[in-house]
Amino acid sequence: MKKYDVIVIGAGSAGLGNSGVANVLGLKTLLIEKDGDNFGGDCTNFGCVPSKALIHIANQFHQAKSAERFGLKTSGKADMGRILDHIHQMQTFIKDTEDAAALRKKGIDVVIGEAVFDSRDTLKVNGETHTARIILLCTGSSPRMLDIEGMDSVDVYTNETIFFDCRKLPENLVVIGGGPIGCELGQAFSRLGSKVTIVNRGDRLLNKEPEKVSEILETRFKEEGIQISSHAEVQFFKDGKAGIASKEKDILEIPCDAVLISAGRTVNTKGMDFDAAGIELTEKGKIKVDEYLQSTNKKVYVIGDAAGSYMFSHGAEKMVRQLWRNLLVPIFKKKNTWNDLSWVTFTDPQVAHFGLTEDRLQERGVEFQRHDQSFLHDDRAIVEEYTYGQMSLWLDNSNSTGSKKILSGSMIAPHAGELVQELELAKHANIPISELNDRVYPYPVAARINQKTIRGILEKTRKLWKLKLARMVFRWFH
Numbered sequence: 001m002k003k004y005d006v007i008v009i010g011a012g013s014a015g016l017g018n019s020g021v022a023n024v025l026g027l028k029t030l031l032i033e034k035d036g037d038n039f040g041g042d043c044t045n046f047g048c049v050p051s052k053a054l055i056h057i058a059n060q061f062h063q064a065k066s067a068e069r070f071g072l073k074t075s076g077k078a079d080m081g082r083i084l085d086h087i088h089q090m091q092t093f094i095k096d097t098e099d100a101a102a103l104r105k106k107g108i109d110v111v112i113g114e115a116v117f118d119s120r121d122t123l124k125v126n127g128e129t130h131t132a133r134i135i136l137l138c139t140g141s142s143p144r145m146l147d148i149e150g151m152d153s154v155d156v157y158t159n160e161t162i163f164f165d166c167r168k169l170p171e172n173l174v175v176i177g178g179g180p181i182g183c184e185l186g187q188a189f190s191r192l193g194s195k196v197t198i199v200n201r202g203d204r205l206l207n208k209e210p211e212k213v214s215e216i217l218e219t220r221f222k223e224e225g226i227q228i229s230s231h232a233e234v235q236f237f238k239d240g241k242a243g244i245a246s247k248e249k250d251i252l253e254i255p256c257d258a259v260l261i262s263a264g265r266t267v268n269t270k271g272m273d274f275d276a277a278g279i280e281l282t283e284k285g286k287i288k289v290d291e292y293l294q295s296t297n298k299k300v301y302v303i304g305d306a307a308g309s310y311m312f313s314h315g316a317e318k319m320v321r322q323l324w325r326n327l328l329v330p331i332f333k334k335k336n337t338w339n340d341l342s343w344v345t346f347t348d349p350q351v352a353h354f355g356l357t358e359d360r361l362q363e364r365g366v367e368f369q370r371h372d373q374s375f376l377h378d379d380r381a382i383v384e385e386y387t388y389g390q391m392s393l394w395l396d397n398s399n400s401t402g403s404k405k406i407l408s409g410s411m412i413a414p415h416a417g418e419l420v421q422e423l424e425l426a427k428h429a430n431i432p433i434s435e436l437n438d439r440v441y442p443y444p445v446a447a448r449i450n451q452k453t454i455r456g457i458l459e460k461t462r463k464l465w466k467l468k469l470a471r472m473v474f475r476w477f478h
């Protein structure tokens, strides 16, 4: 039996992060990954990287078509074969630094094979047994599959297959699910030329965002020709059609030659013999994880998508930091909180959020003031045609106006993900909002909307006596 300080199972965002930290600390580390061709896990191979590359290409198509109103002529169809080859090339650049050979070079022991628990602290892989002081379960998640009548009559894709098998642009693509995957990929395929219908069981797209954001996104999508069926599910596929059942209407049949299933995720738990390790699951089939990321077996920690909460690459990164902070300073352990989490959905317009959502602030009894800012009179938004943009900030309710701190923020606008970064820094560093007001922003950077929002907040509460005093001072000296 081989003995290690740390065994990491899974070489996705969480596993690569954990094995990297353990290795830098000089700990004897084993990384086990079952898929030798796809180090980097979902993010590099089936998620963030290929989706963002596809979105980048689709946006170029959209921009070119938008310029037709100024005389440009475009023709031709998206060549999915060439698009996918290009995406794979981008992935290869990224994968070069994170494959088994590169990791072994850094001093990490890497085994390609499926890890199965043998006891509370031993694992078997390829017939060999390994043990460690701690085991880090970084085994990720998979698309939640649906079983719909007649599904074998259409091309069925998930995020695990669409970037490889979809070498011909679907004419009529049905996207099941109105979450981040459905919205990002649905819009990308629509911009490439597919007729896209998003069928969403929920009442609105991106239901974790404020309602106004979903409303703006839906309007933009519809303007681009994307159909949206809310409160709806696909009941069957038959004769090149999808039958959609919704609350409002009888079964609606629409043309469909391909379907993308993006209806949520399932935590990977199968085939690992958790019983042998004493790792318990919840009723919903997730791994039981406490606020210190420990499973019911105290030697086994769960990081990344496998922990079953927010599923983001940077969410995994955040958990890695918290885990190692607690492992190295075990007397004052920190609980896993999501106060600092942010996310961006890379639709056009982008949807960005940072800090706790309004619901969560309320649940925790945090008193706040909310400020909404429209982009209607923002010069940059006017010239670049995104006056539909919207920003909301949640501020603490205790400090006086200029000293208020940002608790959370939400924005929908092109590049919203980049624009909110300075606000997020202000939140993170506890910087009072007056500091943002004091800055001089080059005209007309898009980030001036941040200052405009802060200025609006300050102006709302400007005291009349201060203006009166200023007037008196002016008249006294001049």
Ligand SMILES: Cc1cc2nc3c(=O)[nH]c(=O)nc-3n(C[C@H](O)[C@H](O)[C@H](O)COP(=O)(O)OP(=O)(O)OC[C@H]3O[C@@H](n4cnc5c(N)ncnc54)[C@H](O)[C@@H]3O)c2cc1C
Residues within 6 Å of the ligand: 009, 010, 011, 012, 013, 014, 015, 032, 033, 034, 035, 038, 039, 040, 041, 042, 043, 044, 046, 047, 048, 049, 051, 052, 113, 114, 115, 116, 138, 139, 140, 141, 159, 181, 268, 272, 303, 304, 305, 306, 311, 312, 313, 314, 315, 316, 346
């Ligand atoms: C289409 C799509 C787009 C996304 N876009 C973004 C984005 O823009 N930004 C963002 O932050 N997040 C995005 N995400 C989410 C992000 O990809 C995931 O949150 C992240 O990849 C999770 O990393 P992980 O390490 O927890 O799991 P994974 O990346 O799934 O890694 C788990 C690894 O464990 C291995 N494994 C599983 N079981 C075993 C076993 N028994 N033995 C050995 N190995 C095993 C798997 O083969 C896999 O390599 C996206 C996801 C999808 C699907």
Ligand SMILES: NC(=O)c1ccc[n+]([C@@H]2O[C@H](COP(=O)([O-])OP(=O)(O)OC[C@H]3O[C@@H](n4cnc5c(N)ncnc54)[C@H](O)[C@@H]3O)[C@@H](O)[C@H]2O)c1
Residues within 6 Å of the ligand: 146, 176, 177, 178, 179, 180, 181, 182, 184, 199, 200, 201, 202, 206, 207, 232, 233, 234, 262, 263, 264, 265, 310, 311, 312, 343, 344, 345, 346
């Ligand atoms: N930019 C990003 O950061 C990014 C991008 C893509 C994915 N992700 C991550 O991946 C996770 C998974 O994304 P997702 O979009 O698959 O899941 P999701 O859980 O966020 O959304 C699933 C959607 O599918 C709908 N749905 C469920 N079952 C359905 C059914 N039978 N018929 C019709 N609709 C149904 C739900 O109402 C929901 O709107 C996200 O939560 C996110 O954490 C992040």
